[in-house]
Every structure is written in structure tokens, then in C-alpha cells.
Amino acid sequence: MRRDVALTCPPTVRRRGILAGLLRWSALSRQRRQLARLDEAALRDLGLSRSDVVREARRKPWDAPAHWRD
Template sequence: MTYITVPGHARSKRLSLTHLMTRRFDLWRQRRALTRLDAAALRDIGLTRSEAETEARRPIWDAPESWSC
């Protein structure tokens, strides 16, 4: 019988509390940084001031699963 191992395949998707809190803090920090960007920087990333402020007000638990903070 042959066994095939795939790195990370059987690894648990659960994150440690410390890792989860670090990711959420990073997300909070990045969203707050949006509010400090000037109009030219916001244009460069394709956002309006209103969109940046709306994103900054989102709670830290409101992040798509596909994001890796």
C-alpha cells in the first residue's frame, strides 16, 4: 500500500488565538491607514474618500475568508 502525503493538507485550519488576534489587529490598522491617505493616494488605489471611510468603519470580524491579513 502506498501513502501519499501532501504538505499542509491534513493540517488543521484552526488558528491560535494569538495568531487570530494579530491578523485582526493588522486588518484594523490597515483600515485606519486608509483614512490617512490623501486624495492622490486614494486615486492611485482606485478608491474615493467615501469608500475609504466606509471600509475603515467596518468591524474587524467583517473580512472575507479569502483575505490573509
């Protein structure tokens, strides 16, 4: 978001945007923790290896694919 545009938005709109972002980060962190708890059989069903899951679980909440952020 451009800074000049953000400054022209009412504070409530900016807060909603920030809150929505925090909620998305929280949800993504929770999903990654749940993924990390899956057993080997479930990972096999998903076509994932344990190393794939460990790598994904270590990512920061804001490190998400662009299509997840929309």
C-alpha cells in the same frame, strides 16, 4: 471550527489559534486606519473614493473577506 474538534486540541494549540486571530484583527485594523489617512491623490491612484475608504474603515476587524482569513 467545530466545537468537538476544538475541545480535543491541546490548550496550547487553541491559544496559538486565538493569538493568531487576534494578531490578524490587529493588523487589519491598523491597515484600515492607514488607508483612512491617505490623501485624495493617493486614493485616486488606488482607484478608491473617500466614501469607499470611510466605509472600509468603519468595518469591524472580524468583518473581513473570507480569503483574508485563511
